[in-house]
Amino acid sequence: MAKWRHGLKGWLTSRLKLPADAVMDLPRITMVGQLHIYIENHQGVLKFSNEEVRLLLKQGQLLIKGKDFMLKTILPEEILLEGKIEHVSYLERPEDM
Amino acid sequence: MKEYIRELFSGYVRIKVVGSYTELFINRCIEYRIPIWDIRRLDEETILLSLYISDIRRIRPHLKRTRCKVRIHERKGFPFIVQRVISSRGFLAGAIGSILLILLLSNMVWGVSVNGATPEVEHKLRKAAYELGVKKGTFIFRLPTNQEIQQELSESLKEVTWIGVKRNGTSYHFQVVQKQLPEKEPAASPRHIVAKKKAVITKIYVEEGQAKVKENAFVKPGQLLISGFIGKEEKSQLVPASGKVFGRTWYVSTVSIPLKSSFVTHTGETKTNHSLGIVGFYLPIWGLKAPEFENYEVNERETNFRFLKWQLPISLMSKKMLETKEVERTYTNKEAVDAARNVAREDIKDKTAEDAEIKTEKILHEKVENGKVNVKIHFEVIEEIGKNIPIVQGD
Numbered sequence: 001m002a003k004w005r006h007g008l009k010g011w012l013t014s015r016l017k018l019p020a021d022a023v024m025d026l027p028r029i030t031m032v033g034q035l036h037i038y039i040e041n042h043q044g045v046l047k048f049s050n051e052e053v054r055l056l057l058k059q060g061q062l063l064i065k066g067k068d069f070m071l072k073t074i075l076p077e078e079i080l081l082e083g084k085i086e087h088v089s090y091l092e093r094p095e096d097m
Numbered sequence: 098m099k100e101y102i103r104e105l106f107s108g109y110v111r112i113k114v115v116g117s118y119t120e121l122f123i124n125r126c127i128e129y130r131i132p133i134w135d136i137r138r139l140d141e142e143t144i145l146l147s148l149y150i151s152d153i154r155r156i157r158p159h160l161k162r163t164r165c166k167v168r169i170h171e172r173k174g175f176p177f178i179v180q181r182v183i184s185s186r187g188f189l190a191g192a193i194g195s196i197l198l199i200l201l202l203s204n205m206v207w208g209v210s211v212n213g214a215t216p217e218v219e220h221k222l223r224k225a226a227y228e229l230g231v232k233k234g235t236f237i238f239r240l241p242t243n244q245e246i247q248q249e250l251s252e253s254l255k256e257v258t259w260i261g262v263k264r265n266g267t268s269y270h271f272q273v274v275q276k277q278l279p280e281k282e283p284a285a286s287p288r289h290i291v292a293k294k295k296a297v298i299t300k301i302y303v304e305e306g307q308a309k310v311k312e313n314a315f316v317k318p319g320q321l322l323i324s325g326f327i328g329k330e331e332k333s334q335l336v337p338a339s340g341k342v343f344g345r346t347w348y349v350s351t352v353s354i355p356l357k358s359s360f361v362t363h364t365g366e367t368k369t370n371h372s373l374g375i376v377g378f379y380l381p382i383w384g385l386k387a388p389e390f391e392n393y394e395v396n397e398r399e400t401n402f403r404f405l406k407w408q409l410p411i412s413l414m415s416k417k418m419l420e421t422k423e424v425e426r427t428y429t430n431k432e433a434v435d436a437a438r439n440v441a442r443e444d445i446k447d448k449t450a451e452d453a454e455i456k457t458e459k460i461l462h463e464k465v466e467n468g469k470v471n472v473k474i475h476f477e478v479i480e481e482i483g484k485n486i487p488i489v490q491g492d
Contacts, residue, residue, distance in 0.1 A: 044124040044127070045120045045123050045124055046120060047120055048119070048120050048123065048136065048138060048144070049138045050137075050138050069137075069138070070135060070136065070137045071123075071134070071135070071136035071137075071146075072134065072135060073134050074123065074126075074127055074133060074134065074136065075127065075132075076127050076128070076130070
């Protein structure tokens, strides 16, 4: 069932040109150089420290590494992080979880 | 920018949240829509964040649930500034008080200086000025204008020809020009006394010299009255003649008085309105109503407030309204003649010396014409007619 819905969403985005972030609850990430990173559609903060921020996503997690992090703004589903961003990576959720 | 202004106006706190599950606390705040921002990690267990004052109570349950403790780190925004100012109101009161004090002192008279007067006149002047209120500690805006002061002082001091009044900030300067009182006549040189106008001698007193005319004699201007030569021709001696010669003189004065005249007088009713002027706008502060009378004359007086040496654009304006009344005066012919006589008498007094005495007066001619009474009056006056002339020697 879940797989089928996922498939439908994929079809909607590719055929009807609907924005993928809206339809599929994917994070939309905007970066301004290394200074700012702006993440929409997050599901909460898992870890926050000066060097590392881990955000929960619909699927998996987002890991941001760098220096001198500060959460400039934090709203439901929106985060503006300031600092020196060095590394952004996705952590896949195990398939069966 | 908008956010920033809101932060400033509603006031916010920087708080330290200590606990093992600070991330959980952040998530709960987001979940319950409690705005938090500028979050920074201080150490393993502590984060620093900003929060509106109004939300402080709302985070309580979330702190408990996440087992975090909170400590206030900084208070920011206007509510706290106001609080701080109120708590230090002693200082504030002092600051305002001292400004008011300076303002007050800047509008007071602090010095009176007098220039160009002898010590005696200076003393009198200072006394007169003191009575007018020009003394240390009077408010400048309560004093009359310089012109009025000048007029008052000139009138009350006989010894003074002119007084210049100048105000320089908080001090008054009086510049005095004193009358040159005539010096005692120096030991007179030889002279005659002669008649200065046509007259009939009534009395002649000789102190020194030789009378040359008798009482009831008619004299012409320039005629010798008391001679400076005394003694017989061979042993004649020159002296400064002195004495008094009174004579009867005649004057004719023509006066024309209109039977009907109108003039404006003050009834004595006054009303004063005060207003505070701020850069050209006047705010009435005392006496808001217009006067009950219709015709009036307005005297305006404006005094600027000062702060130290600066003139402030604030002034006190007092508007004095004096009720006036137009009065019509109608003379009967007889009254007009009486008025004419008075005018004529004044005229004669102006023309003659102070000790002159009007002996008789006679109306020569009286005619009503074009609503006017023309009167010609003849006066007989007894006055001193002598005049000194030096004897030029070597003739």
